[in-house]
Amino acid sequence: MAHINRRTQALAALAAITAAGIALTGCSPSGGSGDGGDGDGQTLKLWHYEGADSAMGKAWNEAITVFEKETGAKVEFEEKSFEQIQKTASQVLDTDAAPDLMEFNKGNATAGFLASTGLISDISDAVDEYGWGDKLAPSLQTTAKYTDDGVMGGDTWYGVPNYGEFVGVYYNEDAFADAGLEIPTSYDEFVDVLDAFVAKGITPLAEAGAEYPLGQLWYQLALLKGDRGFVDDYQLYKSPVDWQGPVITSATETLKEYVDKGYIADDVSSIKAEDAGVSFINGTAPIFVSGSWWFGRFVAEATDFDWTMTAFPGADLSLGSSGNLWVVPENAANKELAYKFIDITMRPEIQAIIGNNGGLPVAANPDDITDEKSAELIATFNGILDKDGLSFYPDWPAPGFYDVIVQQLQGLITGVKDVEETDAGLGKAYDEGTADFR
Structure with a gap:
């Protein structure tokens, strides 16, 4: 593979990207450490671009409530558009203004570029600690793991999806x-x-x-x-x-x-x-x-x-594919709080909100999906995952x-x-x- 100035290429590419191209297994309760009010006095700065009435928006709003109750920390949520995050990421993430956690588009030209330039964190240790990898099918993991050059399907975790x-x-x-x-x-x-x-x-x-x-x-x-x-x-x-x-x-x-x-x-x-x-x-x-x-x-x-x-x-x-990724900027002030929030979004009760509102959860308990039509959709998605069938986009x-x-x-x-x-x-x-x- 040719070695190039990936940082220069990343900054140029991210500035040009638009929203042109547009993706159940049972899981255990929250893994890892961190229950209790050890976040008292701290603030998690969160960016995402899902509408409040969308499946993910509803689920993540509930996750904020759970997070604040369990940790004692506050969530400072800034509503951003897809385009805002895509176009400003390369500038903001390299400063102290970076959020602690944000949603970002999966793929080589997006999350891969951020990974290759060091703007987002290697979260492999957190994945192991919380057991997120055990909840994600292989084809879902592909878009979350990148090589040093920013090509998906690598060995290093740079993000976690919680829908597909x-x-x-x-x-x-x-x-x-x-x-x-x-x-x-x-x-x-x-x-x-x-x-x-x-x-x-x-x-x-x-x-x-x-x-x-x-x-x-x-x-x-x-x-x-x-x-x-x-x-x-x-x-x-x-x-x-x-x-x-x-x-x-x-x-x-x-x-x-x-x-x-x-x-x-x-x-x-x-x-x-x-x-x-x-x-x-x-x-x-x-x-x-x-x-x-x-x-x-x-x-x-x-x-x-x-x-x-x-x-x-x-x-x-x-x-x-997986949905978009939770990524933790390298300059994030509160990485441990970010990991705790990600883990809450992977819990069955939060995953069920995604599934019962027309989304595709990746780690839901099937018994929690009460909407018949949504259950049919999820069963179809599960059938594809069982065959390792997700093949990304052309x-x-x-x-x-x-x-x-x-x-x-x-x-x-x-x-x-x-x-x-x-x-x-x-x-x-x-x-x-x-x-x-x-």
Whole structure:
């Protein structure tokens, strides 16, 4: 791997990052030391950007109450936007104004950069002390551990996630019943369903080519043919990716077929993610391939029909990851208090709040999930974790690769580029963007 000035690169990259690209096991009571009022007179400075009404916002607000009661310390919570934290982290974390604990985006270009420049702490000792690693599946740990060069999947813990996310398939069950169709359980059945809807004059897939969903579908089609070795090569730079090989070629060819066969609208290149999601909500499209982050909204708004969500049929690997990370800045004044707060957010009672409000807890007691639809979502996520199936996102390997994927796939579906040209364009940008990591 090439050695570069990671601090300079990190500061430049973090200043440019935006929110472009967007992921149950039983656990024991709180581990480690620290019960009691040994935080009297101290203050934990906390930053995060989850809305107060979100699953994580509700859970973490309760965690603040528990933390203050148990430790005697106060929490000074500063509400920050995603963009504020991303754009100011490189400046603030290098000063005494750094918070004690903050939420930060996982991945090489974000948490990895902070880790490689020494702006966030190695928390491996705290992970061992509190037993957090025992509560996290291997694919969830990948985004929390980094190498010295900031590549995820390393040996050193720089963050802890307490929720997850994944991409699956949403189905309008009423539309399926009206068409005399069953929810597919294999990829062949999935294709049969797409054909059946097209035969009835219905475009089955809600999709968007101007933003992320189409690129996620493309990557999922690659995962149908790929294995964990492919994911490690693509995401962790273990070996060179063959951009003209059978895995990627099959994905690109199949996506083009989806458009040619009418599974996807022919104007998909100009459609945005919001429009795709709304077309599922209003019943126009019976199928939507996208993330668990839509789940809570569909519960609230897709109320005119019954619907369900499953993992992508026939796939052992699914897009997804841990959620964002709790990270402890190196300049934090109260690191031990930060660790105690993290530990509270991993407790079953706090995890249950995430799970019962449409989120995906990573360490909840299944019996604590009382909402039936949420329990179904969590069971699906658990099934993916049990197979070590989380495979991250297609744009993660290189800064700016999200825009490249959007542009290249737009060229494919509009006929401006063929499969070989599309894959060559993707490969060129990928190789250039990851050269310093390989």
